[in-house]
Amino acid sequence: MPSEKRLARRAVLDETGLERVRMMHPWIFRGNLRQVPQCAQGDLIAFTDRAGSIKGWGLWSESALSIRVLTYGTKEPDQMGLLRERLTSALNWRKTWYQGEEAFRWVHGEADGLPGIVADLYGDVLSLQISAAGWYRHIDKVADVFRKVRKLSAIVLRNETKHLEKEGIPKEVRALLGEIPKEPLKIKMGSIYELVDIEKGQKTGAYLDVKNIPDMISPLFKGARVLDCFSYQGHFGLHALAAGASEVVAVEQSQSAIEIAKKNLEINGLPKNMEWICGNAFDVMRKMDSDRERFDLVIMDPPPFSPAKGQVDSARRGYKELAIRGLNRIKDGGHLVFLSCSHAFTREMLLSVLNEASVDAGISCRIALEIHQPFDHPALSAVPETDYLKGFVMGVQS
Ligand SMILES: C[S@@+](CC[C@H](N)C(=O)[O-])C[C@H]1O[C@@H](n2cnc3c(N)ncnc32)[C@H](O)[C@@H]1O
Known part of the structure; x- marks a missing residue:
C-alpha cells in the first residue's frame, strides 16, 4: 500500500480494485487499496477512484478482505433498509423456485447481496451465521429485521466458523429471538x-x-x-x-x-x-x-x-x-x-x-x-x- 494515510470513511482503490468493482466482484482486498479509510472494523464506508469519485459502498474489515461490497453507485445506503429489501427479495427468489418446502436457505451471503450472512430456515426457526463485523455490531437490529420480514418463533445465532476471529466476532451459539429448541425439530x-x-x-x-x-x-x-x-x-x-x-x-x-x-x-x-x-x-x-x-x-x-x-x-x-x-x-x-x-x-x-x-x-x-x-x-x-x-x-x- 503506497500510504497508510486514512481518509474519513473512504477507501481509495487502485486500478485492480476498480476493475474488480467494474466486474461487480463483491470483495475488495487490502492489496487493492491506495488509501485505507479512517474508520473502525465493520463501518459502512465509501470506496472511490483516485480522483475521489465514489464507486460504491461496503462494510470495512481490518482483515485482508477489506471491503464487502453492498452497493455500487454514489448514494450512501441505509444499511438496515437495504437488509430488509434484500431479505424480502431473497425470500421471493426461494418462493419462485420452491413450493411448500419446510427447510431452505433463505440467505446465501454474496449471492443474495448480503455478504457475511447465511440464514437457514427450518420451519419457523432461523439458524443464522454472521461472519462480518459490519452486521455483527448491529446483531439485535439484524434479528429484528429478519423477524419483520417473516414470522419466526426463534432465531438462533450459530457462530462457530473459524474465520470469525479476523472480524473480531466471538464464537457463540445463542438465541436472538425466542429460545433455542430443547429437542431436535422434526422437519420435512x-x-x-x-x-x-x-x-x-x-x-x-x-x-x-x-x-x-x-x-x-x-x-x-x-x-x-x-x-x-x-x-x-x-x-x-x-x-x-x-x-x-x-x-x-x-x-x-x-x-x-x-x-x-x-x-x-x-x-x-x-x-x-x-x-x-x-x-x-x-x-x-x-x-x-x-x-x-x-x-x-x-x-x-x-x-x-x-x-x-x-x-x-x-x-x-x-x-x-x-x-x-x-x-x-x-x-x-x-x-x-x-x-x-x-x-x-x-x-x-x-x-x-x-x-x-x-x-x-x-x-x-x-x-x-x-x-x-x-x-x-x-x-x-x-x-x-x-x-x-x-x-x-x-x-x-x-
Ligand atoms: C458433506 S457432509 C455429508 C452430508 C450428508 N450426505 C447429508 O446428506 O446430510 C460430510 C459428512 O462426513 C462426515 N465425515 C467427515 N470426515 C469423515 C471421514 N473421514 N469418515 C467418515 N465420515 C466423515 C462428517 O461428519 C459429515 O457428516
Whole structure:
C-alpha cells in the first residue's frame, strides 16, 4: 500500500480494485487499496477512484478482505433498509423456485447481496451465521429485521466458523429471538422427515445443499443395495429405503449423527434393513476392498477437502482414492454418485479426477447426471468460488 494515510470513511482503490468493482466482484482486498479509510472494523464506508469519485459502498474489515461490497453507485445506503429489501427479495427468489418446502436457505451471503450472512430456515426457526463485523455490531437490529420480514418463533445465532476471529466476532451459539429448541425439530427434508438439532447439528443443523438430491436420483434406489458414505444423519440412505432399496450401509465418523439417523429411520416408519458403520470412510472402504463387498449404488458426499486453493493437490488425491474404491465396489450396471463441496475444486477438476479414477480402476463409466448446488444456494457468476457444490452420477458399464 503506497500510504497508510486514512481518509474519513473512504477507501481509495487502485486500478485492480476498480476493475474488480467494474466486474461487480463483491470483495475488495487490502492489496487493492491506495488509501485505507479512517474508520473502525465493520463501518459502512465509501470506496472511490483516485480522483475521489465514489464507486460504491461496503462494510470495512481490518482483515485482508477489506471491503464487502453492498452497493455500487454514489448514494450512501441505509444499511438496515437495504437488509430488509434484500431479505424480502431473497425470500421471493426461494418462493419462485420452491413450493411448500419446510427447510431452505433463505440467505446465501454474496449471492443474495448480503455478504457475511447465511440464514437457514427450518420451519419457523432461523439458524443464522454472521461472519462480518459490519452486521455483527448491529446483531439485535439484524434479528429484528429478519423477524419483520417473516414470522419466526426463534432465531438462533450459530457462530462457530473459524474465520470469525479476523472480524473480531466471538464464537457463540445463542438465541436472538425466542429460545433455542430443547429437542431436535422434526422437519420435512425432501421426501422424508428428519430430526434437525439447531444447537449442535453440523453446519446450521443439516446439509440443506444436498436436501433434494435423493429425489433427483430416486430411480436408482428401487431394489438396490446402497452404500451411503459420509452419511451424516442418513439423508441419502433413508431416502433410498423409502424408495424401495433392499439394503443400505451407511458410513459416518460422527456417532451422534448416527444416533439421530437411527431415530430418523423410526420416525419415518422405514424398514430396518440399514447398517451403520461409525468410522473413517477411508479405512472402511479399504476393509470393504478386502472383503470384496458389492453394491448397486455407491454415494460419496465427503466434507470439503479443499476449501482453499492451497489444498487442491491433496484434495485431488483424497477424491481419487475415494472414487477408485467406490467404483471397485459397484456391480456391473450400478452407479456412483460423487459430490464435492470444495470451493477451490472446480467442476473440471472433479470430472478429471473421476475420469482418472475410472481409468485406474479399469472401469468404464458414463455420465448419467450432473449435479449442481440448488436454487436456495445460488452462485454468483462474478465469483467462481461461490459455485462450490458439484457432482456427477456415473453409470458403470461392463
Ligand atoms: C458433506 S457432509 C455429508 C452430508 C450428508 N450426505 C447429508 O446428506 O446430510 C460430510 C459428512 O462426513 C462426515 N465425515 C467427515 N470426515 C469423515 C471421514 N473421514 N469418515 C467418515 N465420515 C466423515 C462428517 O461428519 C459429515 O457428516
